[in-house]
Amino acid sequence: xxxxxxxxxxxxxxxxxxxxxxxxxxxRVGEPVAVALGSGAEATAATLAEHGAVKVLxxxxxxxxxxxxxxxxxxxxxxxxxxxxAAVLVPSSAEGKEIAARLAVxxxxxxxxxxxxxxxxxxxxxxxxxxFAASYTTKSRxxxxxxxxxxxxxxxxxxxxxxxxxVEALTxxxxxxxxxxxxxxxxxxxxxxxxxxxxxxxxxxxxxGVNGAENFSIIEALADSxxxxxxxxxAAVDAGWYPHSNQVGQTGKSVSPQLYIASGIxxxxxxxxxxxxSKTIVAINKDAExxxxxxxxxxxxxxxxxxxxxxxxxxxxxxx
Amino acid sequence: xxxxxxxxxxxxxxxTGDRKFADDLTVDRDDVDGLLSELDEYAVEQALQIADEADxxxxxxxxxxxxxxxxxxxxxxxxxxxxxxHVEDDDLHGTDxxxxxxxxxxxxxxxxxxxxxxxxxxxxxxxxxxxAILAERLGVPQVTLLSEVSVADGVVKGRRxxxxxxxxxxxxxxxVVSVTDQSGEARYPSFKGIMAAKKKPVESLDxxxxxxxxxxxxxEGAWTKVDSAAERPARTAGTIVKDEGEGGKQLAEYLAGQKxx
Numbered sequence: 001x002x003x004x005x006x007x008x009x010x011x012x013x014x015x016x017x018x019x020x021x022x023x024x025x026x027x028r029v030g031e032p033v034a035v036a037l038g039s040g041a042e043a044t045a046a047t048l049a050e051h052g053a054v055k056v057l058x059x060x061x062x063x064x065x066x067x068x069x070x071x072x073x074x075x076x077x078x079x080x081x082x083x084x085x086a087a088v089l090v091p092s093s094a095e096g097k098e099i100a101a102r103l104a105v106x107x108x109x110x111x112x113x114x115x116x117x118x119x120x121x122x123x124x125x126x127x128x129x130x131x132f133a134a135s136y137t138t139k140s141r142x143x144x145x146x147x148x149x150x151x152x153x154x155x156x157x158x159x160x161x162x163x164x165x166x167v168e169a170l171t172x173x174x175x176x177x178x179x180x181x182x183x184x185x186x187x188x189x190x191x192x193x194x195x196x197x198x199x200x201x202x203x204x205x206x207x208x209g210v211n212g213a214e215n216f217s218i219i220e221a222l223a224d225s226x227x228x229x230x231x232x233x234x235a236a237v238d239a240g241w242y243p244h245s246n247q248v249g250q251t252g253k254s255v256s257p258q259l260y261i262a263s264g265i266x267x268x269x270x271x272x273x274x275x276x277x278s279k280t281i282v283a284i285n286k287d288a289e290x291x292x293x294x295x296x297x298x299x300x301x302x303x304x305x306x307x308x309x310x311x312x313x314x315x316x317x318x319x320x
Numbered sequence: 321x322x323x324x325x326x327x328x329x330x331x332x333x334x335x336t337g338d339r340k341f342a343d344d345l346t347v348d349r350d351d352v353d354g355l356l357s358e359l360d361e362y363a364v365e366q367a368l369q370i371a372d373e374a375d376x377x378x379x380x381x382x383x384x385x386x387x388x389x390x391x392x393x394x395x396x397x398x399x400x401x402x403x404x405x406h407v408e409d410d411d412l413h414g415t416d417x418x419x420x421x422x423x424x425x426x427x428x429x430x431x432x433x434x435x436x437x438x439x440x441x442x443x444x445x446x447x448x449x450x451x452a453i454l455a456e457r458l459g460v461p462q463v464t465l466l467s468e469v470s471v472a473d474g475v476v477k478g479r480r481x482x483x484x485x486x487x488x489x490x491x492x493x494x495x496v497v498s499v500t501d502q503s504g505e506a507r508y509p510s511f512k513g514i515m516a517a518k519k520k521p522v523e524s525l526d527x528x529x530x531x532x533x534x535x536x537x538x539x540e541g542a543w544t545k546v547d548s549a550a551e552r553p554a555r556t557a558g559t560i561v562k563d564e565g566e567g568g569k570q571l572a573e574y575l576a577g578q579k580x581x
Binding site: 202 | 335336339340341345359416417418421440443444446447448449452453455456457459460461462463464465467477480481482483484485486487488489490491492495500501502542543544545546547548549550551552555558559560561562563565567568569570571572574575576578580581
């Protein structure tokens with residue numbers, strides 16, 4: 001069976017969930033060979049093996065942390081040359097897409113980004129994507145070179161599938177360009193203790209109707225009762241009520257959770273672009289005419305300051 | 321010495337319109353109005369601010385697209401860019417990101433540059449990979465997804481806010497930069513700017529001018545193929561209730577029924 005390279009997104013050896021989802025999809029098109037780079041790369045092996053990696057190629061060097069993107073492209077290219085895979089799969093993070101894109105240019109291959117599903121096809125892997133704010137579903141494939149495909153979080157269920165996961169050191173010689181963009185300093189994001197927005201199974205978002213930074217505590221309380229991530233519309237972010245890192249929409253994060261709860265969000269096209277592929281959509285809004293109600297599975301026309309706290313209480317009671 | 325800035329912009333179908341695919345599965349440009357991609361306005365704005373800080377700078381705005389794409393160039397010129405380059409060729413219809421980046425890279429090299437600035441993504445394809453690909457093709461550093469950017473003494477610095485960390489980046493020119501919508505509100509063109517834009521030069525280039533073969537671009541030259549595009553079925557009408565004191569409770573009931581609680 002053909003091998004498929006899977007780029008591993010991890011933080012000091014802790015594999016992020018989208019990579020495990022990627023391994024599930026990779027098994028549909030071949031035998032997953034994982035590529036883990038940087039500090040803690042070898043520590044990822046056990047988790048990757050549990051989820052289907054037959055081999056784990058690892059490399060660590062200061063370049064991965066000290067310079068932007070290119071050292072990782074050099075390493076992924078080295079893995080590509082060592083393995084000759086049938087496809088290269090990369091999580092659709094901002095950095096993942098840039099790494100994938102540069103690799104694609106180097107190996108003269110087409111690239112597909114933000115796939116939401118992947119199947120084996122007669123002429124190589126077929127990727128499903130959402131287009132035009134998720135108003136279209138397209139099926140595409142790479143017609144030149146080795147398919148390079150980035151996959152969005154929440155596109156597949158994480159499945160255990162124990163495999164050998166043999167660790168092999170990857171030899172990387174960095175290109176002259178690898179040190180072009182220096183990372184002068186890095187400030188880790190403060191953890192809120194809540195799940196990551198793009199990975200969360202449930203997202204609770206607030207918009208203009210929340211009417212003030214201090215009122216976001218109501219949204220946070222509901223999120224915490226459900227174990228959810230907190231999102232915000234652009235209006236709320238532009239008003240300074242919530243950080244941009246939590247913005248859902250065309251210019252923010254694109255989310256695809258099992259459940260999306262929009263509170264005080266009208267549902268402009270820019271917001272819909274970032275959440276329309278959510279499995280179940282719920283909205284709470286005073287305005288019965290708000291476009292968000294066209295999308296919902298369940299909507300409550302009412303004041304979020306009444307409905308959200310009542311819902312939070314009810315969730316807490318039911319969860320005991 | 322003059323700082324040569326090239327801003328890459330895209331003419332896109334208006335997101336508030338009814339965007340569709342044409343029969344050949346390329347973007348239908350006939351049935352919906354086009355405009356300068358909103359995210360590229362931020363790139364133009366940062367170019368203008370960087371030029372203001374420089375002793376001497378020239379901003380060229382560059383696009384690849386059909387005749388109508390001149391509208392996007394005019395908008396950027398009316399914001400304050402100095403001149404424009406429009407790559408237009410019938411053989412470009414259906415070009416994918418690989419082909420577009422090839423055309424842009426050749427046009428940028430022909431124009432001459434110290435700094436290339438782009439938006440974080442287009443509002444139609446939304447891939448967000450073009451700036452990185454341009455850097456790869458041009459063989460210069462990428463300083464991408466910046467929410468803050470400055471240029472001084474031949475060095476570009478910026479802040480990149482990632483998923484897990486915020487990073488301060490630095491690279492020597494020439495370089496490719498992309499900016500996010502957090503980089504600063506884009507200015508509106510003034511009446512004076514709009515009038516001045518009409519007199520600014522727009523250079524037209526075709527594939528021959530850039531030594532690119534027709535086979536390298538267009539639908540046939542694309543390295544990806546769209547096999548099908550289906551309109552997503554409208555969501556079936558959901559249940560909508562009016563809150564008369566029990567809205568929260570009813571919603572909890574629904575969520576419990578769906579096993580979310």
